[in-house]
Amino acid sequence: MSSSVLYDIPGPRARLRHRVYGLVGALLIAGLLGWVAWKLWAAEQITPENWSFLAEPDILTALLEGLGATLAAAAIAIVLAVAFGAVFATGKLSDHGWLRRPSIAVIEFFRAVPVLLLMLFMFLVFGNVLGTFWALVLALTVYNGSVLAEIFRAGILAVPKGQREAAFAIGLRKGQVLRLVQAPQAVSTMLPAIVSQCVIVLKDTALGVAIGAPELTDAAESIYTDIFYNNPIAVGLVLVVVYVTINYSLSRLAAWLESRMRRQGKPVVHLEDTGEGSGFG
Amino acid sequence: MPHSAVRSSEKGQYLSTLQAMWPYLYDGFTLTLVLLLCSAVLALALGTLLAGMRVSPVVPLRAFGTSYVNLFRNTPLVVMFILVVEGLPVLDVRPTLPGMDVFEVLAVLALSVYTASFVCEALRSGINTVDPGQAEAARAVGMTFGQTLQLIVMPQAFRAVIPPLASVLIALAKNTSVAAVFGVTEATFQLSRMIEATVAPPLVCFLAIAVGYMLIVWAISGASAVVEKQVRAAR
Numbered sequence: 001m002s003s004s005v006l007y008d009i010p011g012p013r014a015r016l017r018h019r020v021y022g023l024v025g026a027l028l029i030a031g032l033l034g035w036v037a038w039k040l041w042a043a044e045q046i047t048p049e050n051w052s053f054l055a056e057p058d059i060l061t062a063l064l065e066g067l068g069a070t071l072a073a074a075a076i077a078i079v080l081a082v083a084f085g086a087v088f089a090t091g092k093l094s095d096h097g098w099l100r101r102p103s104i105a106v107i108e109f110f111r112a113v114p115v116l117l118l119m120l121f122m123f124l125v126f127g128n129v130l131g132t133f134w135a136l137v138l139a140l141t142v143y144n145g146s147v148l149a150e151i152f153r154a155g156i157l158a159v160p161k162g163q164r165e166a167a168f169a170i171g172l173r174k175g176q177v178l179r180l181v182q183a184p185q186a187v188s189t190m191l192p193a194i195v196s197q198c199v200i201v202l203k204d205t206a207l208g209v210a211i212g213a214p215e216l217t218d219a220a221e222s223i224y225t226d227i228f229y230n231n232p233i234a235v236g237l238v239l240v241v242v243y244v245t246i247n248y249s250l251s252r253l254a255a256w257l258e259s260r261m262r263r264q265g266k267p268v269v270h271l272e273d274t275g276e277g278s279g280f281g
Numbered sequence: 282m283p284h285s286a287v288r289s290s291e292k293g294q295y296l297s298t299l300q301a302m303w304p305y306l307y308d309g310f311t312l313t314l315v316l317l318l319c320s321a322v323l324a325l326a327l328g329t330l331l332a333g334m335r336v337s338p339v340v341p342l343r344a345f346g347t348s349y350v351n352l353f354r355n356t357p358l359v360v361m362f363i364l365v366v367e368g369l370p371v372l373d374v375r376p377t378l379p380g381m382d383v384f385e386v387l388a389v390l391a392l393s394v395y396t397a398s399f400v401c402e403a404l405r406s407g408i409n410t411v412d413p414g415q416a417e418a419a420r421a422v423g424m425t426f427g428q429t430l431q432l433i434v435m436p437q438a439f440r441a442v443i444p445p446l447a448s449v450l451i452a453l454a455k456n457t458s459v460a461a462v463f464g465v466t467e468a469t470f471q472l473s474r475m476i477e478a479t480v481a482p483p484l485v486c487f488l489a490i491a492v493g494y495m496l497i498v499w500a501i502s503g504a505s506a507v508v509e510k511q512v513r514a515a516r
Contacts, residue, residue: 006408006434007338008420018339026341043372112495114458117469121487124476199355206357210462217359224367232367239360240352247355 040233050231053223054238066219067242073133073215074202077140081201082194084145089152090178103149110146115139116207123211132213136205144201151193155186155269188261189269195254199247206243216242301480302489309468310493315381316389316457316467317497321450323393328400335405346401353398358391358459365391366463388460392453399449407442408434440512447505454497468493 010018040046053059091103110118119139127135159182167181206217217239224235258268334346353361366387369375376386411434419429461470468490475486 006336006416006430007426008417010338014338021339022341025339025345029341029345039372045371109491109495112455112498113491114455114469114494116458116461117472117487117490117494120461120469120472121483124473125483125487203355203357206359207459207462209359217357217363221363224363230371232363232371236360236364236368239363240356243357243360244352244355248351251351251355 045231045233050229050234053229053231053235059223062219062222063216066214066216069133069213070202070205070208070215070217073137073140073205073208073213074198077137077144077205078194078198078201080137080141081145081148081197084141085148085152088146088149089156092149092153093156093178095174107146107149110142111150113143115143115204116210118143119207119211127211132208132211135211136208136213136215139207140201140204143204144197147200148194148197151190151197151269152186155190155193156182158189158267158269159185186269189267192254192258192261193269195250195257199250199254202247202250203243206239298481298485299489302475302486305471305475305478305480306468306489306493308466309471309490310497312385312465312467313454313457313469313493313497316385316392316460316465317450317454319389320392320396320453320457323389324396324400324449324453327393327397329404331397331401332404332408335401336408350398350401353395354402356395358395358456359462361395362388362391362459362463365394384463384465385460388457388463388465392456392460396449396453396456399452400446403445403449404438404442406445407438410441411437436512440509443505443509443512447501450501451498454501455494458494 037046044050088103088107091099092107094100094103116139119135122130122135122139123132130138156178163181163185164177167177172180205215208215209217209221212218220235220239223229224232229235261268331346331349334342335350337343337346366384369387369390370383375383376390377383378386381389415433415437416429419433424432457467458469460467464470466474472486472490475481475489476483480486481489
């Protein structure tokens with residue numbers, strides 16, 4: 001903790017004090033967790049009936065299929081979002097007002113509107129054509145594509161100015177400068193931010209439950225709404241374990257990528273660098 | 282003359298459309314703002330407590346803060362709603378407040394515990410932007426821990442914390458929409474009601490609600506820009 005801005009390296013008395021606080025804190029936290037566990041026990045939530053769904057082959061298959069659909073929806077959405085983001089970031093970086101202004105409007109609009117509202121609109125109006133899965137995927141695409149567009153723009157602008165000037169000096173055109181010089185250098189700086197965005201996409205696939213899209217949370221919902229089970233806590237805790245395992249791994253990957261780039265002395269673009277309304281979905 | 286007559290009747294039509302949509306929008310956004318304000322206050326309080334734990338030198342508290350953030354930040358908000366809004370009534374926890382029913386109160390709770398993890402991270406990153414040399418210098422001139430925190434670290438951290446905190450609040454404003462999935466009749470919930478009642482073409486209903494959210498988002502980012510300007514260091 002010597003790197004903390006708040007504290008000096010503790011001396012013997014401070015260390016003793018910290019140990020006392022630590023003991024008290026640990027007891028309080030253990031008490032809190034114990035109280036929660038006792039409440040669950042008293043409300044008959046930790047009973048075989050509530051958890052028996054985990055031993056039903058049919059339900060497990062449905063959950064695994066849901067997980068597969070969740071991963072598929074997230075993967076398709078992130079790929080489409082990257083394409084969407086690249087197009088609109090290029091538009092926003094354009095020198096032409098007729099291209100730049102609509103791009104800014106699109107990005108600002110989709111970043112300010114809740115994903116759920118977009119998804120419900122797509123489902124209620126185009127549901128017959130799209131189906132639930134694509135309503136979910138498209139809503140995730142336009143929202144995350146707009147966030148990624150801002151990340152891409154920040155990444156391009158983070159490339160040292162000399163690169164751009166040198167590229168123009170040797171006679172490349174605007175498109176070539178962006179495609180051949182700026183974009184390749186920007187990609188690595190944006191990689192951690194893109195992986196972090198994958199976590200947000202994966203979390204937001206759970207919104208599919210609102211329109212009955214095939215995904216993990218929707219599959220899980222049909223268990224706890226079953227009158228025979230009626231166990232939202234047990235099902236919710238299983239969902240927490242699955243989502244946290246996947247998302248925590250992705251977060252660690254993003255952190256690892258970032259630390260590797262910092263070691264190589266490369267700049268790293270953050271979600272927070274792109275202005276308000278992003279990165280905290 | 283005929284041209285202007287057409288124009289004014291069109292104008293009348295727009296007005297009557299807005300009039301037809303207004304009750305839905307008013308009810309929806311009133312509830313959205315109530316959810317936003319209550320959750321913001323709770324999340325800021327809980328997030329500050331967690332940030333205090335995460336930067337403390339006491340190991341168990343730090344571990345608890347870190348686990349909380351990793352757990353809640355990586356859980357989908359919908360799953361949080363399942364645990365809180367569907368789960369707590371099973372445990373016979375059914376809180377109500379004056380003017381708010383059980384599901385609204387529970388929605389505030391779910392939004393708060395989720396958002397608190399992001400508040401914690403925003404505050405922690407703010408504290409970490411302060412150069413350790415600042416606090417070392419403060420201690421070197423004999424300031425106590427409280428003085429160092431109050432006079433040196435906090436004023437600098439506060440400045441760094443405003444933009445990420447505004448982002449968290451904007452995300453919270455949009456996240457209140459998830460309550461619609463659990464039957465809370467806030468602004469997003471009103472979309473299907475408005476389309477069912479055919480008060481206006483679906484696209485118009487959608488745009489009207491979208492504009493409402495955009496106004497909230499702009500209000501928060503505008504307020505954060507004003508505050509940021511106020512506390513900007515004179516360098």
